[in-house]
Amino acid sequence: MNRKMLQPPVKARMVEMFRSSLRCPGQAACTNGGRSGRRETWSPAGQAGLLAGVRAKACHCSRFRAWRASRCACYVMALLLGAALPVEGQPPLQEEKLQRVVSRGLDWLANTQSRLGHWSANEGRYPTAMTALAGMAMLCEGSTTTQGKYALNLRKAVDYLVSRSRPNGLIGDPTRDDHYTYGHGYSMLFLSQVLGEEEDEERRETLVDVLTRAVQFTGEAQTAAGGWGYVSARDGHGFDEGSTTITQVQGLRGCRNAGIPVPKEIIERAVGYIRRCTLDDGGVQY
Numbered sequence: 001m002n003r004k005m006l007q008p009p010v011k012a013r014m015v016e017m018f019r020s021s022l023r024c025p026g027q028a029a030c031t032n033g034g035r036s037g038r039r040e041t042w043s044p045a046g047q048a049g050l051l052a053g054v055r056a057k058a059c060h061c062s063r064f065r066a067w068r069a070s071r072c073a074c075y076v077m078a079l080l081l082g083a084a085l086p087v088e089g090q091p092p093l094q095e096e097k098l099q100r101v102v103s104r105g106l107d108w109l110a111n112t113q114s115r116l117g118h119w120s121a122n123e124g125r126y127p128t129a130m131t132a133l134a135g136m137a138m139l140c141e142g143s144t145t146t147q148g149k150y151a152l153n154l155r156k157a158v159d160y161l162v163s164r165s166r167p168n169g170l171i172g173d174p175t176r177d178d179h180y181t182y183g184h185g186y187s188m189l190f191l192s193q194v195l196g197e198e199e200d201e202e203r204r205e206t207l208v209d210v211l212t213r214a215v216q217f218t219g220e221a222q223t224a225a226g227g228w229g230y231v232s233a234r235d236g237h238g239f240d241e242g243s244t245t246i247t248q249v250q251g252l253r254g255c256r257n258a259g260i261p262v263p264k265e266i267i268e269r270a271v272g273y274i275r276r277c278t279l280d281d282g283g284v285q286y
Helices: 010-020 045-057 067-080 095-112 126-139 151-163 180-197 202-219 242-257 264-278
Strands: none
Touching: 010 202, 067 180, 095 126, 151 180, 151 202, 180 202, 180 242, 202 242, 242 264
16 A cells, blocks of 8 residues: 555545534533533644544544454544645655555454454444444545455445445444444445445445435434434434534534535534534533
8 A cells, every 4th residue: 555545535535524512622522402511622733643643533432442343443544634634844654664554454444354344342342333333444545346456345244234224324333333423424425435435236225215214213312402412313312422422523524525415404503513512712512
């Protein structure tokens, strides 16, 4: 892999998605509309901040820290994205070392994918979230479902997530995907990026259907305060918090950019939720 391989349109979109999600000084939102919670802030700057920010985003909750697959996927994404973001005054990453680390990480993901096309955490948990995160890492390398070293892995991952789409629009299985909102949001983000590169008309139509229903589910799962919790507002009795809210906003933006209709009021309520969590000094409550 050389640096030229890291520049296809899908890579540019993924860079912008992660840049935008890390742009404000505090990236966590707040619990229950900002009425209580602890304050967490950071100010990512350049490549170093991006690497730290992506790791913090994916490992925000303690549940993620034990997930080897998610750590590997997120570190690989951080390296891939960071390689395209040079920081003035900092020495560049050694090209050969970067290539080795990225290649080994991606190969590890490819070799640990199940025959059914998914990845999972300890004891087979969180297969939807793990699959979407691993798939995004492979997309960042430059592979698509039709081209590249990991094309077969990506096709299997897409097929698995499509098979997890439920009639109500949820991507995932509530019996296996504890706190299923994470997996749903990551799947929207991943599949929306795949849609932009999919050349097969039948597969495109399937993805459009899955994502359209996923957006509808996300809208119905939003709380009255404008955020999201670990499960839908109905299942969670109106509980919401910051990390899950961000996953839904990222997924919705990916869908909108791919041409999937996203009701404006859903975004406006989410923006209002995050603004209410923001303190006068720029800190954002969790």
